[in-house]
Amino acid sequence: MGTKGTAGAKGSAGATGSGISRRSVLIGGAVTAVGAAALARDRLERAWWRLPGVEKSRTPGEVDYARAKWTAASPANWRRADRPDDFGIDRVVIHVTQGSFRSAVKVFQDPGHGAAAHYVVRRDGHVAQMIRELDVAFHAGNRSYNERSVGIEHEGFVDRPQDFTAAMYGASARLTAAICGRYGIPVDRDHIIGHVEVPGADHTDPGKHWDWDRYMKLVRAAERAR
Numbered sequence: 001m002g003t004k005g006t007a008g009a010k011g012s013a014g015a016t017g018s019g020i021s022r023r024s025v026l027i028g029g030a031v032t033a034v035g036a037a038a039l040a041r042d043r044l045e046r047a048w049w050r051l052p053g054v055e056k057s058r059t060p061g062e063v064d065y066a067r068a069k070w071t072a073a074s075p076a077n078w079r080r081a082d083r084p085d086d087f088g089i090d091r092v093v094i095h096v097t098q099g100s101f102r103s104a105v106k107v108f109q110d111p112g113h114g115a116a117a118h119y120v121v122r123r124d125g126h127v128a129q130m131i132r133e134l135d136v137a138f139h140a141g142n143r144s145y146n147e148r149s150v151g152i153e154h155e156g157f158v159d160r161p162q163d164f165t166a167a168m169y170g171a172s173a174r175l176t177a178a179i180c181g182r183y184g185i186p187v188d189r190d191h192i193i194g195h196v197e198v199p200g201a202d203h204t205d206p207g208k209h210w211d212w213d214r215y216m217k218l219v220r221a222a223e224r225a226r
């Protein structure tokens with residue numbers, strides 16, 4: 001799972017109306033000023049990296065991986081971006097949820113959670129996409145790794161190898177192969193990494209029972225079959 005602390009605080013504009021007290025007008029005005037400052041800062045941040053004319057259109061419910069089913073994460077748990085044109089994508093980060101598929105989906109939909117991954121893979125091989133690959137998901141607990149990676153969560157617990165089923169390994173490997181193919185990411189352990197391998201990560205997932213040899217073989221086989 002991801003960690004908090006990577007989400008940028010965003011101000012929101014307060015509404016002022018007629019017939020309200022002077023105090024609430026002042027508060028409303030202050031909130032609006034903060035909102036405008038955040039917006040200006042956001043525009044400034046976007047301006048220096050943005051290539052002209054690369055804003056991509058978004059269709060609600062659209063997925064990047066044909067086998068995935070869309071289930072939206074809360075917008076508080078990711079940041080709008082325009083990858084791979086603003087930030088190049090060169091990593092896939094493998095996670096284990098320390099819980100069920102349903103609980104992962106639920107917390108990623110919770111704006112208070114502060115973290116979410118692009119995909120969640122269920123024990124039976126079902127794949128949910130919760131954040132578009134062009135956007136930055138808060139999953140790695142490291143800003144630059146969030147900006148350059150796609151995060152995949154896997155249902156289960158790190159100390160229960162039986163949670164990592166053949167269906168899960170196979171579905172996840174096909175997904176990872178598709179991501180690597182899309183962005184030209186080399187299929188190796190320098191580019192397909194565990195959350196534990198992210199610099200500064202305080203998480204241990206996917207843990208010692210995640211069978212990397214088996215997984216990488218499956219990713220390579222899926223890559224060849226593409």
Ligand SMILES: [Zn+2]
Pocket residue numbers: 001002094095096139195203205
């Ligand atoms: Zn994790």
